[in-house]
Amino acid sequence: MVNSLPHPTTPTGRDGLAALLARPEKAVVALDFDGTLAEIVPDPEQARAHPGAVAALAALAPEVASVAVVTGRPAGVAVRYGGFAGVPGLEHLVVLGHYGAERWDAVTGTVRAVAPHPGVASVRAELPGFLDRAGAWPGVWIEEKGRAVAVHTRRALEPEGAFEALKGPLGDLAVAHGLVLEPGRMVLELRPPGMDKGVALAEYVREVGAGSVLYAGDDLGDLPAFAAVEKLRSDGTPGVLVCSGSTEVPELSDRADLSVQGPAGVVAFLTELARAVREA
Structure with missing residues (x-):
């Protein structure tokens, strides 16, 4: 070596x-x-x-x-x-x-x-209005990932505050559509289970x-x-x-x-x- x-x-x-x-x-x-x-x-x-x-x-x-x-x-x-x-x-x-x-x-x-999970398409359609109702911070944005959807907080004025505030509601949304929530580095991803x-x-x-x-x-x-x-x-x-x-x-x-x-x-x-x- x-x-x-x-x-x-x-x-x-x-x-x-x-x-x-x-x-x-x-x-x-x-x-x-x-x-x-x-x-x-x-x-x-x-x-x-x-x-x-x-x-x-x-x-x-x-x-x-x-x-x-x-x-x-x-x-x-x-x-x-x-x-x-x-x-x-x-x-x-x-x-x-x-x-x-x-x-x-x-x-x-x-x-x-x-084949893609049907819950991803449902979340994709619902997510913009959901974030508005949740009072999403300026700078929070949605990334389309095809077989998953991600919400990024890195550009928000308070990235960690936005991340923590959205984690619970987005977790509930994921469960409602048969998905799971995967936290990352200032990103919350909704994707199918088992992936x-x-x-x-x-x-x-x-x-x-x-x-x-x-x-x-x-x-x-x-x-x-x-x-x-x-x-x-x-x-x-x-x-x-x-x-x-x-x-x-x-x-x-x-x-x-x-x-x-x-x-x-x-x-x-x-x-x-x-x-x-x-x-x-």
Whole structure:
């Protein structure tokens, strides 16, 4: 292992990294998009992968069983914002969008998807009037996500106050339409039950038959993926949990084996991991 590769601070993390380096061809490297490969920005439509992300992934992907991007965004959007299509070295990249409800495979360049939940369309129609009646703050806005709907408070005058005030009412609205409410970093997402990054990751790891797994994320929505890796470890599959560091989500950093400084830190880690795998 090269000295510049960061070392996990936990024994299970060190075991997971050692297993990955010993047999990289059996490893799945999975990553969140926003906050992990791309900086968090006020307008999610302006998010783009870190300038070094594609090169780092293209260097690592041929050395491992699979690289997967696991995101709440539509798969096609993550592909466009990430710049993942048609990149040499990323021929077998997989994007699990909408928490696994959509899947884009680089080898075919196509998206496969399950049928949408009817509750999402109902919430989409009701939400503007609902927010008005709830006295939503100026700057609170709705993001259409196809198979989910998100309410952002980051632009509000009091982002945390708006977030806390809306969490209960939006939770009730979600339940009324057969959905669940998923809090994030100044965002509240209404989406179908049974859709989360943990389910998507666990199913994909089983499909690949991975001998080890690494997952990197930054937000509350990544906690199910962390839990999935912890379950895999308890069942005998070594794993590494990486936090794309944020003071906003201590729940994630407290459970991580390794923390890095945002997307730039993730890219640097992936670059060094690719080098370590080649030199192992």
